[in-house]
Amino acid sequence: MREAEPPPAMEEEKLQQLRSKVTELLLREEWRESIQAYSHFITLCQTHIPNTTHDPNHLSKLQKSVCLAFSNLAEARSRLKDFSEALRDCDEALKMESTHFKTLICKGKILLNLDRYSRALGCFKIAIQDPQANANSETLNGYLEKCKKLEFLSKSGAFDISDWVLNGFRGKSPELAEYIGAVEIKKSEISGRGLFATRNIDIGTPFLVTKAIATERVEDVISAKVLGKNSDYYGIGLWLLASFVNHSCNPNAKRLHSGDHVIVHASRDIKAGEEVTFAYFDVLLPLSKRKQMTTNWGFSCNCKRCRVEEGACCKKDMRELEIGIESGVDLGGVIYRLEEGMRRWMESRGTWRRRIPAMEAVVESVVDAVGSDERILKVFMEGVKRNGGGGGGNLVEMERAMKLGRGVYGKVMKKQAMRNLLELTGMNEQS
Numbered sequence: 001m002r003e004a005e006p007p008p009a010m011e012e013e014k015l016q017q018l019r020s021k022v023t024e025l026l027l028r029e030e031w032r033e034s035i036q037a038y039s040h041f042i043t044l045c046q047t048h049i050p051n052t053t054h055d056p057n058h059l060s061k062l063q064k065s066v067c068l069a070f071s072n073l074a075e076a077r078s079r080l081k082d083f084s085e086a087l088r089d090c091d092e093a094l095k096m097e098s099t100h101f102k103t104l105i106c107k108g109k110i111l112l113n114l115d116r117y118s119r120a121l122g123c124f125k126i127a128i129q130d131p132q133a134n135a136n137s138e139t140l141n142g143y144l145e146k147c148k149k150l151e152f153l154s155k156s157g158a159f160d161i162s163d164w165v166l167n168g169f170r171g172k173s174p175e176l177a178e179y180i181g182a183v184e185i186k187k188s189e190i191s192g193r194g195l196f197a198t199r200n201i202d203i204g205t206p207f208l209v210t211k212a213i214a215t216e217r218v219e220d221v222i223s224a225k226v227l228g229k230n231s232d233y234y235g236i237g238l239w240l241l242a243s244f245v246n247h248s249c250n251p252n253a254k255r256l257h258s259g260d261h262v263i264v265h266a267s268r269d270i271k272a273g274e275e276v277t278f279a280y281f282d283v284l285l286p287l288s289k290r291k292q293m294t295t296n297w298g299f300s301c302n303c304k305r306c307r308v309e310e311g312a313c314c315k316k317d318m319r320e321l322e323i324g325i326e327s328g329v330d331l332g333g334v335i336y337r338l339e340e341g342m343r344r345w346m347e348s349r350g351t352w353r354r355r356i357p358a359m360e361a362v363v364e365s366v367v368d369a370v371g372s373d374e375r376i377l378k379v380f381m382e383g384v385k386r387n388g389g390g391g392g393g394n395l396v397e398m399e400r401a402m403k404l405g406r407g408v409y410g411k412v413m414k415k416q417a418m419r420n421l422l423e424l425t426g427m428n429e430q431s
């Protein structure tokens with residue numbers, strides 16, 4: 001026997017009760033419960049829609065309720081970061097009312113979160129034409145500007161994180177967009193697959209800015225860890241494209257974490273076709289310690305530097321260097337002695353083009369390998385200060401400092417900001 005349909009008044013009352021309940025859940029920000037309740041509410045409304053076709057007013061009211069419920073459902077899902085389902089809910093709402101203000105804002109915000117800047121811009125552009133936009137014009141214009149800015153950044157890679165760096169990586173982290181520069185994934189000689197440059201990349205140039213696809217954090221925000229500057233780094237994440245970058249003890253790229261994003265820049269000039277590599281750990285360590293580190297990481301390092309240092313040609317020099325580092329811990333002294341040795345060697349032979357000797361290999365493995373290490377920059381600054389500098393030398397030294405600085409911080413720092421930073425570290429005292 002068919003169950004009798006409830007009279008419209010009763011049905012309306014039931015819906016009203018459910019409506020109050022879901023609104024309360026939403027206001028209390030109980031997202032999971034809101035999702036359940038809204039889904040139930042929508043199903044209930046949808047079963048009643050066929051019974052209301054004879055009453056256009058009632059039908060339209062019901063459809064409006066469903067549209068709003070889908071919109072709120074999307075909001076609740078997006079709060080739980082279920083963006084794909086949330087987008088589907090937005091589209092359901094927009095099917096019923098293509099310019100639904102609340103849904104357009106919600107969809108725009110979701111798309112922004114998913115780094116779909118131009119589609120997000122499209123949503124906000126429609127929303128701003130709604131009369132309700134007047135009361136929210138500041139927020140809406142903010143979103144429009146943000147979309148335009150991020151769209152530009154994702155196309156140009158013209159990031160500037162000067163303020164944040166100069167502020168010691170504290171405070172508001174810079175607004176970043178996903179950006180993929182001239183790179184591709186290919187088979188690597190180091191191990192498995194690797195990331196390769198498809199064009200020459202100048203030192204300091206950011207060529208990959210990407211958001212973590214998964215994070216696990218102890219603190220609310222993953223804070224930046226740049227060479228020990230931020231000791232409060234408590235988080236792990238998976239950055240898909242960056243995860244193809246192999247380790248090298250002579251790396252040519254550097255990472256900088258900002259929120260969920262990682263910015264990758266060239267810490268040395270990278271040639272087209274060259275593999276992009278990171279230092280997974282402190283590569284200023286001597287060979288024996290680095291071997292321990294790679295063992296901890298679960299692999300045996302197959303980078304060029306390790307292969308050279310393991311080779312017979314420079315074992316003696318490397319041993320001396322290791323003893324020097326282990327006993328003296330005077331990093332500056334070691335590096336300067338090595339540079340001095342290299343200079344003398346060059347002078348005695350009168351040319352740079354001869355066969356690369358052991359000492360040069362040693363110097364290269366220390367200075368070149370870790371040139372993007374902030375400690376090297378500091379040692380260099382101290383050396384410049386100690387030696388006084390002066391006259392034309394200043395300019396050359398400043399250029400070297402700028403190059404080292406770009407290796408450390410990247411071109412993501414404006415030139416003037418970089419100058420200020422270097423001056424803060426003491427470069428100005430000699431001018």
Ligand SMILES: C[S@@+](CC[C@H](N)C(=O)[O-])C[C@H]1O[C@@H](n2cnc3c(N)ncnc32)[C@H](O)[C@@H]1O
Binds near residue numbers: 190193243300301
């Ligand atoms: C983040 S993945 C790099 C991408 C990896 N090659 C792939 O094909 O997916 C890190 C892994 O690559 C390998 N690897 C990275 N650098 C290496 C190196 N210098 N020598 C040997 N294996 C390395 C190790 O197996 C390491 O666990």
